[in-house]
Amino acid sequence: MALTQSDKLKQLVAAQQRGYSLAQSFYKDLDVYQAEVKNIFLKHWLYAGHVSQIPSSGDYFTVDFDTESVIVLRTAVGAVKAHLNLCRHRGSRICLDQSGSQKSLTCPYHAWSYNLDGELISARNMPDDFARSVNGLHHVNVALLGGLIFICLSNTPLSLDSLRHDLKQPFKLFGMNSMKLAEQKSYRILANWKLAVENYQECYHCAPSHPEFAQIHAMAKSPKVFQTAKVNFSQANQDNPKFMALNRYFDLAEKGQEGYQYDRNPLLPGALSGSVGGKPVAPLLGALQEYDGGASELMIGPLSYFLIYDDHMLGYRFLPVSVDECICEVSWFVEESAVQGQDYQLEQLTWLWDVTTQADKSIIMNNQKGVDSRFYQPGRLSEMESFQQSFLDWYLQTLV
Structure with a gap:
């Protein structure tokens, strides 16, 4: 007697070993994919x-x-x-x-x-x-x-009340109500959407795969070096309202509330923004008066990610086309009064994350080719893939 879709999913989830990448079926099985669309894309903001x-x-x-x-x-x-x-x-x-x-x-x-x-x-x-x-x-x-538009296809959407309350301070500080979209680019990736999301959530690959990123972000360094830099950075700026930390993301989200996370991380010494040489590329956002050499990670729901430099914000969105194809869309935001060609140049504004996403596209597609192999087996995750593990924990719970 054939397994029902529900029983098959429960068996796959039960067999998944924590601390390892997902089994092949999670990236290729159509029943898994349909459950993802139903339980994730139709229910979350x-x-x-x-x-x-x-x-x-x-x-x-x-x-x-x-x-x-x-x-x-x-x-x-x-x-x-x-x-x-x-x-x-x-x-x-x-x-x-x-x-x-x-x-x-x-x-x-x-x-x-x-x-x-x-x-x-x-x-x-x-x-x-x-x-x-x-x-x-x-x-x-x-x-x-702020000016960000979110949609939810569920008749009973998760509440955003906790998110609005907890993120009120950074939203005001960075002027989320006074930004505009400067540029938007879509990258079509021939791979399962989870491979794209997992790649975004870990920096184990940053140093070998993204030399441009690694010259600006301390996150690309080893965990020990990065944590030391982050502690020193936070202590030096402990009175700065940008330096708050919230984690209600993935499996830590309150029941009935949409998940979210906010944190501030250091750039490398001398870098002020995500650009060539870490130089400023646009006017300061919102109520900011100066650069502090950091960037904020803001995550809203399981599929929408924002990186806030002091002079511009970046948005990442991952959406599936099919079980083996997805779209990564990247958006760049600047202060609403900034004038293109005068206050900022699009090529300078978009350079870092366009070259990084182009590289990620190739990385993810090569990852899919390997996962497709009949010899693929889940591999052990590194200590630099802890946030990816949080996503996988949440994903497995959500699937069934």
């Missing part, structure tokens, strides 16, 4: 974009993952809303472009039309008993964290 992308009524962009597509837009009264990109007639995609501006949303198939709030306003030649009021677009939950 995902970074969708920034309010600066939709400044005017009717402006929109889409967010796509797996088989889903979401329209994020600015309504007639200036609110930010989101709807499934799914016509209620026969299911056609409505917005075929990734971004644009429309006074209303009209399906290109049979011309059903919806207002920006998602209400059906036009449907030709329908029966007399057809009710427009119950045929509006499917609603998607939206939350604004």
Whole structure:
């Protein structure tokens, strides 16, 4: 008698040895992948974009993952809303472009039309008993964290109350309400999404694989050297409000609350920002008055990561296309009054994390090729992969 999907997942999770990389099935099995979409991507808050992308009524962009597509837009009264990109007639995609501006949303198939709030306003030649009021677009939950737009496809989304309370200070300090999106790049990776996320969460590979990063971030050094640098850095700045630490992430999240983490880490001596030579590349963010030679790690939900230098912020988002393909999207944010070409140059702003992500793309795809081998076996994790282990602990609990 064949195992049910639930029993198969429970057996895989029970057999996984802690302290080792995941078994091959977690990266290749379609039942595992469908459980991930259901239990992670449809239940947790995902970074969708920034309010600066939709400044005017009717402006929109889409967010796509797996088989889903979401329209994020600015309504007639200036609110930010989101709807499934799914016509209620026969299911056609409505917005075929990734971004644009429309006074209303009209399906290109049979011309059903919806207002920006998602209400059906036009449907030709329908029966007399057809009710427009119950045929509006499917609603998607939206939350604004500063200018960051998050979406959740669950009918009962996790609460963001604890996150808002605990992160109030750094959000105010870095001016999360006064940033704008300067650049956004997508990197399509032929690998399972977890390999991309795991790669982001550990710096065991940083020194050999990212020489540009290793010249700026102390994190690329050995654990002993990094911890010494971090202790000295924190003690020298103990009265600085940037130096707070919160960890409600992954398996440490409170029940019913979305996970989050914030921490401040040192750059190498002489480096002030993530750039060539560690030089400043944009005006200081928010209420900041000076550089301290550090960068803050901010993580919101299991798939959205932010790195905050004193003069710009970086955002990473990982979304699956299929079981063996994903997209890593990188966003760069600057102070909202900064003028491109005058206050910052895009090439200088994006250099470090574009070259790093291009390298990561190759690393992750080569990792997938090895995982695909019939001879692959889970390997022992290093002491520099402890945060990856936290992710794996949470992932295994979440899967079943």
